[in-house]
Amino acid sequence: MAVLEVAGLRKAYGPVVAVDGVSFAVEAGEIFGIVGPNGAGKTTALECVEGLRRPDAGQIRVLGLDPQADGPALRERIGVQLQQAALPDRLKVWEALDLFSSFYLRPADPKALLDRLGLTASAKTPVSKLSGGQRQRAHIAMALINQPELVFFDELTTGLDPQARRVTWDLVRDVRSEGKTVVLTTHLMEEAERLCDRVAILDHGQIVALDTPAGLVRRYAPEERLSFTATPPCPLQVLKALDGVTKVESEGDRITVLGTHPQLVGQVVTALTASGVAFQDLHTAQATLDDVFLTLTGRQIRD
Amino acid sequence: MRGLGKLTLYNLKLYLREPMASFFTLLYAPMMLVLFGSIYGNEPSPMFGGRGTVDVSVPAYIALVIVTVGLISIPIGTASRRETGVLRRFRATPLRPLTYLVADVAVYFAVTALGVLLLVATGKIGFHLKFQGNVLSVALGFILGMSAFTALGYVVAGLSPSGRAAQAIGMFVAFPFMFLSGATVPLEALPAGVRSVAQFIPLTHVVTLLRGLWTGGSWGSFGKEIAVLVGVLVVGVAVSAQTFRWE
Numbered sequence: 137m138a139v140l141e142v143a144g145l146r147k148a149y150g151p152v153v154a155v156d157g158v159s160f161a162v163e164a165g166e167i168f169g170i171v172g173p174n175g176a177g178k179t180t181a182l183e184c185v186e187g188l189r190r191p192d193a194g195q196i197r198v199l200g201l202d203p204q205a206d207g208p209a210l211r212e213r214i215g216v217q218l219q220q221a222a223l224p225d226r227l228k229v230w231e232a233l234d235l236f237s238s239f240y241l242r243p244a245d246p247k248a249l250l251d252r253l254g255l256t257a258s259a260k261t262p263v264s265k266l267s268g269g270q271r272q273r274a275h276i277a278m279a280l281i282n283q284p285e286l287v288f289f290d291e292l293t294t295g296l297d298p299q300a301r302r303v304t305w306d307l308v309r310d311v312r313s314e315g316k317t318v319v320l321t322t323h324l325m326e327e328a329e330r331l332c333d334r335v336a337i338l339d340h341g342q343i344v345a346l347d348t349p350a351g352l353v354r355r356y357a358p359e360e361r362l363s364f365t366a367t368p369p370c371p372l373q374v375l376k377a378l379d380g381v382t383k384v385e386s387e388g389d390r391i392t393v394l395g396t397h398p399q400l401v402g403q404v405v406t407a408l409t410a411s412g413v414a415f416q417d418l419h420t421a422q423a424t425l426d427d428v429f430l431t432l433t434g435r436q437i438r439d
Numbered sequence: 440m441r442g443l444g445k446l447t448l449y450n451l452k453l454y455l456r457e458p459m460a461s462f463f464t465l466l467y468a469p470m471m472l473v474l475f476g477s478i479y480g481n482e483p484s485p486m487f488g489g490r491g492t493v494d495v496s497v498p499a500y501i502a503l504v505i506v507t508v509g510l511i512s513i514p515i516g517t518a519s520r521r522e523t524g525v526l527r528r529f530r531a532t533p534l535r536p537l538t539y540l541v542a543d544v545a546v547y548f549a550v551t552a553l554g555v556l557l558l559v560a561t562g563k564i565g566f567h568l569k570f571q572g573n574v575l576s577v578a579l580g581f582i583l584g585m586s587a588f589t590a591l592g593y594v595v596a597g598l599s600p601s602g603r604a605a606q607a608i609g610m611f612v613a614f615p616f617m618f619l620s621g622a623t624v625p626l627e628a629l630p631a632g633v634r635s636v637a638q639f640i641p642l643t644h645v646v647t648l649l650r651g652l653w654t655g656g657s658w659g660s661f662g663k664e665i666a667v668l669v670g671v672l673v674v675g676v677a678v679s680a681q682t683f684r685w686e
Binding site for chain 1: 449453457523527528530
């Protein structure tokens with residue numbers, strides 16, 4: 137069952153078209169990622185869905201409601217963490233939660249929520265004195281205070297260190313395991329890959345691909361990468377001739393083989409052994425969503 | 440109006456936690472009164488038609504508290520909440536805009552009233568402040584003046600691109616108002632040229648109205664003041680409704 141349906145969404149700011157004919161549907165209980173570089177239109181698309189921006193064209197149904205016409209009823213049932221938003225500096229964490237809980241009909245238990253988000257110790261800390269990770273968890277708390285069915289996270293882990301990022305990922309998984317649906321945006325392909333059930337890749341306001349992370353890799357970057365060190369001479373031609381090998385590169389004594397054959401490793405090892413080549417330090421790596429993005433757009437996502 | 444109670448409570452707490460805002464709202468006018476009261480005393484003076492300096496200063500200083508909150512606190516508070524994204528965050532909840540506005544206005548009125556009470560208490564305790572008016576009548580005069588300047592404050596907030604700009608514009612307007620309207624220096628002590636300029640400053644009419652009501656004057660004798668303040672209120676509400684932005 138789709139909890140969110142978007143068809144033909146378009147939004148321009150003056151001459152700049154931020155979102156250009158985007159359509160997708162999000163199923164109940166999944167973590168759906170909208171990924172793409174900065175400026176791809178992720179936030180604009182999300183804010184149209186949340187009812188914070190009025191689209192120029194297109195249909196949006198969120199939990200069966202129209203975000204523009206049924207704004208208050210919808211905001212009662214969704215949780216929102218915004219990229220550019222703040223809580224008053226001198227408000228303490230528990231006060232912010234107490235305040236936000238008063239805006240909703242059936243708020244969650246603030247104490248339990250603080251506990252779950254690891255904020256109990258900083259409950260009496262003013263928002264301005266929180267660390268980056270704590271502040272982001274406080275924003276997650278505000279997004280969950282109304283026991284929402286559908287939660288939106290916009291660039292949730294941007295600016296966090298790797299440790300805090302991992303903690304946040306676990307929290308997002310927890311949210312989903314309670315049966316809530318999560319829609320998030322990120323410019324971190326690794327985050328999308330680890331967290332999302334399905335991913336829509338957005339570039340210049342358009343969805344260029346939409347599938348599970350594994351499906352996207354299979355389709356757009358199916359090559360496996362295998363590398364090892366070997367004492368020269370190494371029979372590069374033999375490796376190139378193997379079934380499914382697309383590329384062989386050598387740099388000093390480090391050889392890299394790219395290929396799509398399911399038994400790439402076995403083939404290479406057999407060929408090397410047969411040629412009497414001593415090799416060591418062998419690694420394999422699957423392609424990632426970064427490679428998918430590169431294939432689809434010809435650019436690195438970090439550019 | 441769901442959320443009104445908590446929002447009012449926390450807005451009040453947040454206001455009182457800002458050291459600058461609470462100092463200028465609650466302590467500045469009483470301190471001025473102590474300073475000038477100690478220098479001039481509260482003996483009857485021919486310059487004030489036989490009234491004492493403190494008796495004349497207290498109703499004028501009420502206008503000082505009003506202009507401080509209206510033209511400085513409200514623009515800074517509103518524009519910086521808009522700039523930092525606090526308003527945006529509220530907008531993503533079911534909180535109604537009207538509820539937000541009512542809580543906001545209620546707190547500005549409450550802190551201003553608290554500042555006025557401290558001022559009056561300082562006058563009573565320290566200088567045997569005399570009051571010949573009607574409490575309800577003065578309270579209504581306060582509400583009219585405060586309403587007009589609250590509306591002006593939201594106009595400044597709406598026209599300012601940022602919190603810093605709101606602070607600059609608010610102070611740029613507020614300081615001449617404070618010193619040329621009779622709110623700090625009595626109009627009687629100012630040269631005639633300044634007094635004629637003062638007629639174009641809305642705060643002058645708050646000072647005149649409150650000083651008049653304080654000594655038992657009737658509302659009927661302040662038609663011009665009432666008309667000006669009601670006019671400022673109506674125009675202010677109309678303009679601020681047009682210029683208010685959540686982000």
